[in-house]
Amino acid sequence: MTDALFHAYASLCIWMSLGVVLYRILPDRVPRWIGRGLFWAGMPVEIFTLARHADFSRPIWLAPTATVCTLLLGLGIALGLLRLSQRWPQDWLGLQSGPRKGSFVLSSMLGNTGFVGLAIAASVLNPENLGLAAFFTVAHNATGLYGMGVLVAHHFGEREPGEGESSDRPWWTSLIAVLKVPSLWAFLLGASTQSVMFSEATEAALARSIWVVIPCGFLLMGMRLSQLKSWRSLVCGLVPAGIKVLLMPAIVALVTPFWDIVGEPRLALVLMAGTPTALTALVLAEEYNLDRELIASSIALSMIALIPLVPLWLTILS
Template identity: 30%
Template sequence: MTNLLELYVKLGGLVLVGFILGRKLPVTVPTRLGLFLFWVGVPISIVSFLRQSSLSGQIWIAPAIAYLAILLGAFLAWLAIKGQAYFRKTIPQPPTQASLILAAMLGNTGYLGFPITLAMVGKEYFAWALFYDLLGSFPGTYGLGVLLAAHFGGGVQNHSRLRLISRVWLVAIKYMLAIVGAISSVIGSGQLSNYMAELVRGKPSADVRVVIYSYSDRALILWLLTSPILSYTFLFIIKQTFSKNSNLPYWIGIITGILCLPYYLIPLLW
């Protein structure tokens, strides 16, 4: 209870500070700050907290619990609608029904769920909150939620709307595959290059309690040559397969490479 109260005091205080600064600073500052946090700050924070979390085999229960909660919320909202129709002889308008079902199904498990999880149970269980949101709430929101909105919405034929949603989903899946493929390609290329560098630099020899390898320079040069070549080759294949008209795989690969560079280079330089 104390942790939760402290969390909401901090959140309320930060919101108040943001409100005051938003009225004093130029209009472009909140937008740029929000974009920076969305594209840089939040991903780095997630990776940092994940490194300190426990990724046990039971963590896959989190998405299952998310789906169960979503379906249970939708079922209870449906019961409420049917109960109103039975007892009060009135039926809410379709948009109202959709709003009630969506509000019962979904919650802000990301931007509010993450800090609440950190405050309540600590960094060790942060991965549970991430898997709940990423593999549970996210598909529920942009999958089942969109279908419900299309079903209850008016003014446009449902079939046309569902076809549009299908096309949007196909595009989204293509870009998601491109992003995952780009990240995996850069990390895999670094690991493969690291393995080849380990073979080249030879056996270690201790000198004054410092481990010295016979061919450390050659290993470093080999890594610097092979890792970019392999990464570019895989990224080019991914771009031609999933996003011919976009350089998204290249940008994702560059960002991933910059973030992973210390992880690969420090062991080779040490």
């Protein structure tokens, strides 16, 4: 397991560093191309492959229930701290505006379960438990990134000058966006074709595709993190990063035994709950005019914190 974790970290560091370098010499539109390619093709193929070989004999409710609970946990902690900061004599969190508050909540709640979570899970979990991590990712994308995340961003977002109430998106457009997520359909297709026999060449290609998607995801992360122009939000970014990668997985690790969730399923849920702040939070910040620097700082800090925390969870829970 130590060797697997070392290879996972080495891949993460190498490809993210390469992304930082390439961003400075490639056209600005390249990260967007990579991101759209991963969203529409790379991640669906990865989810499809994991779902085809996943063990769904355990209760099917476990992953989506755990996902919603961790999202609500992050949301509750972030909103509680916002309320506490308003009663404090000084604004100790530095959250003076609505857009900054929205970024704080998104950074505390949304995790990078796709690129980082599944990459770590694929390195340290047995194949029969990867389905739990994959299902967690799909549920997180549907209910978190494109559900709660949109609602939070819309609530705290800053309107453009002259923008009135008529520009508000009706609730059903968010539902349509969820139904359009290709990873959701890839998961359903993969789970429903477990009994279908593919050729050996096809199975081998699907297995190898995972190790193409993961480096591309890390490459994209390096490109996006290289866009950081200021560290003014670093101090405030410490708090949501701590909530995301330390407090949330610690709470999950403490409460799961009460529901008889132990062993590798418990480890899988803890790892997925403790993933770094999601890159998609930056997309929501662009769309709804939130604070970009705070989210970018939380992404960077939570990625750094993940390096010592994953071995800690493996030591405690294995």
